[in-house]
Amino acid sequence: xxxxxxxxxxxxxxxxxxxxQVHFYLDQLExxxxxxxxxxxxxxxxxxxxxxxxxxxxFASHHKAEENEGLFQAILxxxxxRRVEISRLIHEHAKMIEVLExxxxxxxxxxxxxxxxxxxxxxxxxxxxxxxERREELLLEEAIRRESETIA
Numbered sequence: 001x002x003x004x005x006x007x008x009x010x011x012x013x014x015x016x017x018x019x020x021q022v023h024f025y026l027d028q029l030e031x032x033x034x035x036x037x038x039x040x041x042x043x044x045x046x047x048x049x050x051x052x053x054x055x056x057x058x059f060a061s062h063h064k065a066e067e068n069e070g071l072f073q074a075i076l077x078x079x080x081x082r083r084v085e086i087s088r089l090i091h092e093h094a095k096m097i098e099v100l101e102x103x104x105x106x107x108x109x110x111x112x113x114x115x116x117x118x119x120x121x122x123x124x125x126x127x128x129x130x131x132x133e134r135r136e137e138l139l140l141e142e143a144i145r146r147e148s149e150t151i152a
Contacts, residue, residue, distance in 0.1 A: 015071055015140060018062055019133055025055050026126055033122055039115040048118075049107035056100040063093040066136070078143040078150075085139060092132050099125050 032051055036044055066072055072086050103125065106118050 012140065012144060015066070016137075018065065019137060022059070022062055022133060023130075025058055026129060029055060029122065030126055033119045033126075036115050036119050039112045041112060042110070045107045045110045045112065045115060045118075049104050052100055052104040052107060056097060056104065059100065060097055063097070067093065071140075075139055075143045078147050079139070082139060082142075085135070089132065089136060089139075096125070096129060096132065 029051065032048055036048065039045065067090055072090070076083060076086055103118065103122055106114065106121075110118060
């Protein structure tokens with residue numbers, strides 16, 4: 001077994017667990033947005049801002065782990081032809097954190113009449129984030145398949 005296989009193998013379960021946790025946080029944000037349909041005061045907006053701050057911190061940690069703790073590098077060692085996709089995913093990480101921060105600021109300073117627009121923006125963000133996570137998972141699956149073929 002190659003060193004790359006060991007790196008990828010050690011990251012696979014951890015990465016899949018992190019992605020399950022990310023999906024849980026995304027689901028929680030969706031529940032919070034569903035509850036915001038009838039906002040009559042700023043308090044739900046402020047709670048949403050606090051929740052977004054927590055999500056932003058969790059996602060930043062998740063992205064850092066993917067970028068700096070070897071997962072993307074391990075995938076590139078097995079699938080060097082996927083460098084452009086990995087670069088795109090890393091770029092999207094920074095953009096997603098920016099979008100969350102803008103949403104947090106909007107929720108923190110927003111008025112109840114702004115809730116519908118904010119929720120629409122955050123629903124769009126949720127769809128984009130889920131798509132991003134799905135593309136990461138597909139790359140990981142492809143790397144695992146390729147690694148298995150190389151070992152066999």
